[in-house]
Amino acid sequence: MDRAPNEIEALIAQIARLPGLGPRSARRLVLHLIQRRDQSLRPLLSALDRVAQTAQICRACGNISTLALCDICADPKRATAEICVVEDVADLWAMERGGAFGGRYHVLGGTLSALDAIGPEDLRIPELVTRVQQDGTREVILALAATVDGQTTAHYIADALSPLDVQVTALAQGVPMGGELDYLDDGTIGAALRARKAV
Structure with a gap:
């Protein structure tokens, strides 16, 4: 049996768990991403991977950043x-x-x-x-x-x-x-x- 539909359904289920998205919105989003892999899906995956590797809590204020100090705390102005x-x-x-x-x-x-x-x-x-x-x-x-x-x-x-x-x-x-x-x-x-x- 072809596993692709099950994998796609698993992706839809994960997307549907995000705030503000339900099953129907998740299906439309996943379909859009699959149909535009090079323009949308691959850049999104790359960005998600970078954030997953670097995201952290700013040690000064508690904001989310990719550095120890967020842009706001690091801004001398x-x-x-x-x-x-x-x-x-x-x-x-x-x-x-x-x-x-x-x-x-x-x-x-x-x-x-x-x-x-x-x-x-x-x-x-x-x-x-x-x-x-x-x-x-x-x-x-x-x-x-x-x-x-x-x-x-x-x-x-x-x-x-x-x-x-x-x-x-x-x-x-x-x-x-x-x-x-x-x-x-x-x-x-x-x-x-x-x-x-x-x-």
Whole structure:
């Protein structure tokens, strides 16, 4: 029996597991890639292999990079006195897409959640406190989701930073309750960043 259809079905099943793609979208994508092997499939495989070999977590901020320091942390033009704290890398990318922030970032790796048993020790909060102490940070901007877990995390961070000489602010108008940064448009993110307030 010819194995090709089974292998193709296995590829479709793997693609369908990706966020935002279901079985029908995965079938269309795989068909497109197979029909355009030289233009699409082989370059994609090469890029995936390079990323699989080199992708790592930035040692300073927690962003994904192919080097020990991501492009943002390595950029001498970025302001070092401001750190924008985000839940995950998707939120960092959303902030960067808007182009409204010129400082550095700190990726927590999640939010505090009693239901999911995620405590402060499971997040990169101690690393944030250390960065603020060592880097001469003047402002920490909490760009966390307007959810119960996001707000709980924001208050915990504000308390952890309270002994330090740093202003702690949070995104304000423009971010709806229950909203997540990755789903907001660039203008909304920019307006929220400009209208941040003290926590």
